[in-house]
Amino acid sequence: MSSSSSAAGAGVTVETINPKVVECEYAVRGEIVIHAQRLQEELQKKPGSHPFDEILYCNIGNPQSLGQQPVTFFREVLALCDHPTILDRDETHALFSADSIARAWQILDQIPGRATGAYSHSQGIKGLRDAIAAGIAARDGYPCKAEDIFLTDGASPAVHMMMQLLLRSEKDGILCPIPQYPLYSASIALHGGHLVRYYLDEATGWGLEISELKKQLEDARSKGITVRALVVINPGNPTGQVLAEENQRQIVEFCKKEGLVLLADEVYQENIYVEDKKFNSFKKIARSMGYEDQDISLVSFQSVSKGYYGECGKRGGYMEVTGFSTEVREQIYKVASVNLFSTEEGDESYESYVAERDGILQSLARRAKALEDAFNSLEGITCNKAEGAMYLFPRIRLPKKAIEAAGNTKPDAFYARRLLDATGIVVVPGSGFGQVPGTWHFRCTILPQEDKIPAIISRFKEFHESFMNEYRD
Numbered sequence: 001m002s003s004s005s006s007a008a009g010a011g012v013t014v015e016t017i018n019p020k021v022v023e024c025e026y027a028v029r030g031e032i033v034i035h036a037q038r039l040q041e042e043l044q045k046k047p048g049s050h051p052f053d054e055i056l057y058c059n060i061g062n063p064q065s066l067g068q069q070p071v072t073f074f075r076e077v078l079a080l081c082d083h084p085t086i087l088d089r090d091e092t093h094a095l096f097s098a099d100s101i102a103r104a105w106q107i108l109d110q111i112p113g114r115a116t117g118a119y120s121h122s123q124g125i126k127g128l129r130d131a132i133a134a135g136i137a138a139r140d141g142y143p144c145k146a147e148d149i150f151l152t153d154g155a156s157p158a159v160h161m162m163m164q165l166l167l168r169s170e171k172d173g174i175l176c177p178i179p180q181y182p183l184y185s186a187s188i189a190l191h192g193g194h195l196v197r198y199y200l201d202e203a204t205g206w207g208l209e210i211s212e213l214k215k216q217l218e219d220a221r222s223k224g225i226t227v228r229a230l231v232v233i234n235p236g237n238p239t240g241q242v243l244a245e246e247n248q249r250q251i252v253e254f255c256k257k258e259g260l261v262l263l264a265d266e267v268y269q270e271n272i273y274v275e276d277k278k279f280n281s282f283k284k285i286a287r288s289m290g291y292e293d294q295d296i297s298l299v300s301f302q303s304v305s306k307g308y309y310g311e312c313g314k315r316g317g318y319m320e321v322t323g324f325s326t327e328v329r330e331q332i333y334k335v336a337s338v339n340l341f342s343t344e345e346g347d348e349s350y351e352s353y354v355a356e357r358d359g360i361l362q363s364l365a366r367r368a369k370a371l372e373d374a375f376n377s378l379e380g381i382t383c384n385k386a387e388g389a390m391y392l393f394p395r396i397r398l399p400k401k402a403i404e405a406a407g408n409t410k411p412d413a414f415y416a417r418r419l420l421d422a423t424g425i426v427v428v429p430g431s432g433f434g435q436v437p438g439t440w441h442f443r444c445t446i447l448p449q450e451d452k453i454p455a456i457i458s459r460f461k462e463f464h465e466s467f468m469n470e471y472r473d
Contacts, residue, residue, distance in 0.1 A: 023189040032416050033059055036426045052424035056456055058444045059426045061237075061390045063310030067449040071309065071356050073100060073349040078314070080104035081116050099347035122333060124151025124318070132318055140284035148322055150332070153315035155267050155303035160187050162263060162299055162319070165332060166228040167193035173225040175216060175260070177208070178434035179393060179441070181237040185434070196220045196227055199436055202395060205384050206239040208232070210250045217258060229261035230254070235268040235279070235388025238433050238443040240368075242277040242387040248285040252296065261297040267317075268389040270307035273365040277387050283322065297323035306390070308360045367446040367453050368392065374457040375444075378464050392444050393430065402471035412440040418467060423459040 014022060040055045047053070057066065064070060076096050081104050086092050092101065108114040110127025123129065129146040136144040152158040166172065173194035176184045188195045198216040201207040213230070220227050232251060234243045243251075255262045264282040272279055286296055303317035321332060368386035375383035375394045383394035398411050406414035412429040419425055430441025448456060 020190050020192055030428070030432060032413065032420060032428065033057075033426060035417065036420055036424075039420070039424065050424065051422060052459070055424045055426060056448055056452065056459075057426045058448060058456070059428045061306060061445055061447065062312050063390075063447050064312065066447045068310050068360065068447070069356075070311065071353060073097070073353045074309065074311070076100035076349075077103050077107070081107055081111075084108055084114055097347075097349045099349050120151075123147075123149065129318075136281075136283075136320060140281055140287070142284060142287040144283075144320065148320050150319050150321060152317045152319060154305050155265070155301040155317040155319070156183055158299075158301050158317060158319035159183055159263075159265075160191070161332070162229075162261075163187045163191040163193065165328075166261065167191045170194055171224060171226055173220050173227045174263075175213065175220075175227055175230040177231060177233060177236075178436075179238050179430065179443075180231070180434055181233060181265070182432055184231050193228075194220070194225050196225065197434060200236070200239060200241075202384065202436070202439075205387075206236055206241040206393075208243065208247060208251065210254055213251075213254055227258075227260065229263050231263045231265065232282070233265040234282075235271060237265070237268065237389050238391045238393045238428075238430075240384070240386035240389045240391050240393065242272060242274070242279065244277070245280055245285065248280060248282060249289060252282065252286050252289060252291065256291065256296050261299065264298065264300045266300050267303045267306040269302070271361065271364065271390060272388045273361075273368055274385065274387045279388070283320065293322045295323065308357050308364075310360075363450050364390065364446055367448075367450055370453050370457065371444060371446055374461065378461060379468050381464070386446065390445050390447055392446065393433075393441050394444070395430075395439060395441050398440055399468065399471040399473045401473060402467070405471065412442055415440070415467070416442055419460070419463055422463045422466075425456060425459060425463075 036055050036057070036059075039050060042049050043053070043055070077100050080087055080092075080096060080100060084104070087101060087104060087108075107128070110125055112118060112120070126146060128151060129149040132149050132151075133144040133146045150158065150161075152161070163174070166174070167188065170192055171194065173196040174184070174188050175196045175198055176188070178197045178199050185195050196216055198208075198212050201209055201212070217227055230251070232243075234248075235241065252262065254260075262282055266279075266281060269279040269281070281300060283298055283300060286298060299322075300320045301317070302319075304314060305312040305317065321329065324332065371392055372383050372386060375381045375392065380397040380399075381394050383392055386392050396412065396415060398415060402414070403411045409417075410429060410431045412431050416427050416429045419427065427442040427444045430439075430443065433441075433443060435441050
């Protein structure tokens with residue numbers, strides 16, 4: 001068995017596996033992070049072996065790994081649903097709030113067999129979809145139907161589902177922002193499509209210009225690419241901008257005119273940090289313009305991994321799908337799957353829930369401002385305001401000598417690696433998200449706990465000043 005097994009394994013090489021997998025890249029868990037994990041192991045085995053005592057992960061939106069506590073109400077309901085036999089015990093009423101117990105019963109009554117481990121309807125449990133639809137209707141002021149909701153294990157599977165549906169060959173393209181969350185470029189590569197880049201305007205706070213969309217669409221079509229959809233990330237990842245309502249209207253009009261599916265990544269809709277901006281869903285914008293379901297194809301993605309929830313490991317999300325024919329919806333249903341609630345005013349847990357939610361969001365806003373100010377105080381770095389989401393995307397103007405020293409490594413990756421080796425701070429090179437050629441950036445999350453932000457700023461400043469002096473032209 002061992003010889004036949006090794007012979008079989010020998011036939012599998014990078015050259016013989018699916019080339020679409022090789023082409024697919026996901027920068028936020030890439031080479032820099034792998035190196036950081038090696039350094040962390042070395043620190044554990046031999047404390048003092050590096051000029052820092054811990055690795056500070058600023059690379060990925062994973063709040064609970066960095067100390068953010070889960071919202072109590074959510075976890076109480078989850079615990080009760082996953083272990084319903086304790087609902088009838090007397091001690092449960094002393095340990096759990098009355099509204100958590102009531103909500104758990106309400107959810108369990110909608111689940112076949114009251115078993116969270118059982119298969120459900122392919123779009124997800126009907127009662128939960130009813131609750132989500134009611135929440136969307138309350139948010140937007142326009143109706144939402146449960147049959148438009150597909151529950152998924154996080155937003156990522158929903159994105160893959162839509163790429164699988166839309167991309168028939170390498171001649172099919174998806175308009176995607178640059179910089180972008182690399183899930184999109186990776187998914188387009190994996191499903192054999194063509195990434196059609198459009199560039200956000202850093203000078204206007206990562207603005208989305210319709211003239212740029214038109215330019216890139218026409219260029220793609222001139223090369224024989226059939227552009228199927230437009231991806232918009234609002235609030236932005238990695239850029240943190242929040243789109244203005246008028247800009248959203250222009251985007252909806254553009255998609256309507258050009259016959260494009262609008263893929264709206266709206267997973268950070270709760271994370272808004274500036275008073276002059278607010279989140280509007282693209283569905284709300286389209287309905288306010290008088291467009292009905294049949295007028296424009298729109299998919300909105302949401303996830304409990306993001307926002308203030310930070311439940312990355314629980315894998316709950318959904319997509320709302322509108323504007324597709326019955327025949328196409330049947331095809332979406334074929335590739336669909338499972339899983340996703342909030343307390344209400346007047347409930348026993350409401351005040352503590354609001355306090356926890358607001359505490360998280362206010363702390364994130366303070367962290368964003370502190371990091372933004374620190375980056376902007378440094379030579380050669382400019383950083384746009386974080387209006388929403390969980391990230392900053394500073395631009396760094398590297399000295400010519402540093403670019404030369406990078407050799408075959410991309411200059412921003414060279415900088416990120418040097419930063420990690422000197423400080424233990426993990427950021428992601430901007431080249432992993434895409435950027436205007438000749439510019440260099442890095443993505444930094446605002447998620448490390450607030451009491452660690454001063455140390456991150458101090459370490460970063462010391463490194464950056466030393467780096468710039470070392471490579472000064």
